[in-house]
Amino acid sequence: MKKTKNEYIYTKILSYLITCWVEVRILKLAYEPPAFTPNETKEIISSSTLENKWITALNIAICKAYKISKIQDVDTIANNIAFTARTRYKELIKLIKDDLLESIQVRNRIVHGQWLYAFTDDLMKVSSDITGRLRRENIVILQLRLALFKSLAQIIHDLAVSRPTYERDFDSNYKKIEVQRKNLHHRDYRIYKRKQIEKYQRGLQKRRKNIL
Secondary structure, three states: OHHHHHHHHHHHHHHHHHHHHHHHHHHHHHHOOOOOOHHHHHHHHOOOOHHHHHHHHHHHHHHHHOOOOOOOOHHHHHHOOOHHHHHHHHHHHHHHHHHHHHHHHHHHHHHOOOOOOOEOOOOOOEOHHHHHHHHHOOHHHHHHHHHHHHHHHHHHHHHHHOHHHHHHHHHHHHHHHHHHHHHHHHOOHHHHHHHHHHHHHHHHHHHHHHHO
16 A cells, blocks of 8 residues: 555656656757747747747747748748648647646646645636546656657757758657657556566566575
8 A cells, every 4th residue: 555655656756857857848948059049049938838938939940940030829820831831830739738738737736735636727626637637647658758748849959950850850750759649548557567566576586696
């Protein structure tokens, strides 16, 4: 029982830390030369939410790459680029709004001590949706989520620095995201946990033999 409780606690701490990493990663991306000018960096980091920081970085990068004179909103940008670029752009926006927002929502509940029951934003009732996501999180989900965010950061960096590089490498970079998202839904945590325990036990046995 104690081990199960500790496992839950450590999982929540890891969940919090990964979203903190995501927050730091967008700052690193904003300040990475030669991706953004000082004014563009200021616009990214002054965005009101973590989600908006990532979307702003993506919007600035795509407007620079496809020579849209002024940074526009999502719909306007989509209407000003060709089909392939538009499809890629919309997928990246969706990824930020879905996967990143989910991570932020869970992190915010953990920060406010809502480790078992997550409340709605107005704190008037329990959110069954966020509570379910909070309790389903495990190390497999968190490892894959971290890998997904790393791929997203690389794509935005490529877009900001070099359109040819972005277009050349987009499919291979996005393939990593697709694999990560697929694994996110299909990897069995119980199997992963059992294998890690067995690996640890084999390591103990090997060390004992070496001592003897």
